[in-house]
Amino acid sequence: MKKIVLTVAMVSLGTTALFAQKYMTRTARVTFNATAEGSPEKIEAINNEAANIMDAKTGDVVFQMPIKSFKFERALMQEHFNENYMESDKYPKAEFKGAITNMSAIDLTKEGTYETKVAGKLTIHGVTNEVTVPGAVQVKGGNVMLKAKFVVKLADYKVAVPGVVADKVAKEAKITIESSLTQK
Amino acid sequence: MRKILLLSISLFSMAYSGYAQQDDLMKMLDNEPENKKMEPVTSTFKATRIINSSSVENLAHGVLDFRILHRFGRISDGLDNSFGFDNATTRIGLDYGVTKWLMIGLGHNTLQKINDGFVKVRLKQQYQHGFPITVSYFAGMGIVGDKAPTLPAGQEYFYSHRLSYAHQLLLARKFSNRLSLQLMPTIVHQNLVDSAKSSNTTIALGAGGRLKVSKRIAITAEYYYRINNTDMPHFGAKTYNSLSLGADIETGGHVFQLFFCNSLGITERSFITQTTDTWEKGQLHFGFNISRVFTVVKPKEFKGGDKKEW
Numbered sequence: 001m002k003k004i005v006l007t008v009a010m011v012s013l014g015t016t017a018l019f020a021q022k023y024m025t026r027t028a029r030v031t032f033n034a035t036a037e038g039s040p041e042k043i044e045a046i047n048n049e050a051a052n053i054m055d056a057k058t059g060d061v062v063f064q065m066p067i068k069s070f071k072f073e074r075a076l077m078q079e080h081f082n083e084n085y086m087e088s089d090k091y092p093k094a095e096f097k098g099a100i101t102n103m104s105a106i107d108l109t110k111e112g113t114y115e116t117k118v119a120g121k122l123t124i125h126g127v128t129n130e131v132t133v134p135g136a137v138q139v140k141g142g143n144v145m146l147k148a149k150f151v152v153k154l155a156d157y158k159v160a161v162p163g164v165v166a167d168k169v170a171k172e173a174k175i176t177i178e179s180s181l182t183q184k
Numbered sequence: 185m186r187k188i189l190l191l192s193i194s195l196f197s198m199a200y201s202g203y204a205q206q207d208d209l210m211k212m213l214d215n216e217p218e219n220k221k222m223e224p225v226t227s228t229f230k231a232t233r234i235i236n237s238s239s240v241e242n243l244a245h246g247v248l249d250f251r252i253l254h255r256f257g258r259i260s261d262g263l264d265n266s267f268g269f270d271n272a273t274t275r276i277g278l279d280y281g282v283t284k285w286l287m288i289g290l291g292h293n294t295l296q297k298i299n300d301g302f303v304k305v306r307l308k309q310q311y312q313h314g315f316p317i318t319v320s321y322f323a324g325m326g327i328v329g330d331k332a333p334t335l336p337a338g339q340e341y342f343y344s345h346r347l348s349y350a351h352q353l354l355l356a357r358k359f360s361n362r363l364s365l366q367l368m369p370t371i372v373h374q375n376l377v378d379s380a381k382s383s384n385t386t387i388a389l390g391a392g393g394r395l396k397v398s399k400r401i402a403i404t405a406e407y408y409y410r411i412n413n414t415d416m417p418h419f420g421a422k423t424y425n426s427l428s429l430g431a432d433i434e435t436g437g438h439v440f441q442l443f444f445c446n447s448l449g450i451t452e453r454s455f456i457t458q459t460t461d462t463w464e465k466g467q468l469h470f471g472f473n474i475s476r477v478f479t480v481v482k483p484k485e486f487k488g489g490d491k492k493e494w
Contacts, residue, residue: 022209022212024212046485046486048485051213053209053212053213055205055209058205060205060206060209062206062209062210062213064210064213064214068223068226071483071485071486072483073479073482073483073486074247074477074479075243075244075247075281075477075479075483076247076477078244079226079227080434082226082227083227083399084399084400084434089361090361092223095210097206097207097209097210098206099206120206162400164435
């Protein structure tokens with residue numbers, strides 16, 4: 001009986017230690033570019049306030065970012081982005097819940113760049129879609145950097161582009177993510 | 185038996201941990217204290233003017249706004265004046281966002297050749313679950329450029345007679361995404377008024393608002409109630425309180441403001457104290473405000489050779 005208790009205690013302690021292997025940041029950088037081809041104006045923005053946690057054991061990855069933290073070069077564009085396209089008062093955050101699909105092949109103690117795929121649920125503008133995006137895990141000097149580049153269709157997230165700006169705003173947004181994580 | 189139970193519990197919890205754990209991770213992000221900061225309420229109005237009045241909206245830091253404010257003559261003049269097309273007045277001006285809470289502007293009006301300037305300072309910001317209203321202070325000054333008017337014998341027209349000042353407190357609340365209202369206690373001081381019986385200082389209470397009818401269209405309205413000087417004439421003509429009704433139409437890059445009002449003037453002195461037309465007689469002016477903004481100072485995220493991968 002004592003043995004069992006001991007084993008349970010050890011196992012649970014062990015799991016706690018393993019689950020504590022979390023990497024986190026609140027200053028991940030997310031950019032998007034939805035400039036239509038031939039548009040005189042660049043439709044692009046930068047968000048440096050995305051929050052991100054990765055669980056090194058399971059490969060689980062979650063992102064969360066305030067939509068209003070996207071900065072545009074033109075203030076009026078930023079206002080319209082929040083007011084008319086993303087409806088940021090109604091849908092203040094974008095979220096991603098998913099996992100790195102090949103975590104077992106990634107050794108966070110060894111420097112290098114590991115190609116990977118991340119699969120999960122992406123929620124933008126109140127609409128959730130299952131996505132799988134290619135990315136990379138970069139281990140350098142004890143830091144872990146997650147990188148991804150992918151394209152989202154605005155229509156998939158019910159972001160409407162009125163006809164008058166169709167020559168400026170593309171139907172798809174190119175997204176880049178760079179998240180430099182530190183162990184928590 | 186115990187072992188089996190334990191095993192099944194641990195197996196169950198392992199199988200369960202997938203999505204549940206992602207939810208837990210998301211909660212960790214939610215629970216961080218810096219995530220709970222109060223959000224300022226933005227976009228109370230679509231533009232820096234409701235119709236004639238300034239709204240609590242300021243230009244962002246480093247943004248220059250070229251504005252053309254146009255009022256046609258009286259529609260009731262009929263065919264003689266092409267339903268107002270022939271007697272239009274215009275104000276052309278430049279506004280600039282010095283900081284996110286300070287905005288300045290200069291303009292020239294065709295009416296009485298007035299040159300005007302203003303400063304608008306945001307004193308308090310409305311917050312979600314916080315301070316309930318946005319408070320701004322507006323101070324404007326106008327200089328009449330017209331030739332000296334005919335004054336009673338023995339009276340001289342000094343340069344100071346050309347000057348007028350307006351001070352306003354702008355108290356606005358965005359009640360919902362659709363409805364925003366603004367109260368504007370106002371003082372207009374004119375160094376020269378039309379009648380010795382009138383006070384040089386007019387006190388008025390203005391109210392304005394907007395109601396969004398769709399994402400891109402809003403109905404706007406504005407009214408000034410003069411508390412004193414209600415019988416002050418303007419070049420001998422009876423004056424009325426200013427009432428404007430209009431619409432904000434946003435077309436992607438710009439906001440067009442179209443409206444009807446009984447005022448022809450565009451500066452505070454003109455539309456609050458010198459409105460000589462009235463809605464009751466159909467003496468309406470069609471007007472529009474158009475603006476073009478230029479980013480003079482780029483936000484810090486776009487300064488320097490920011491590397492762009494796409």
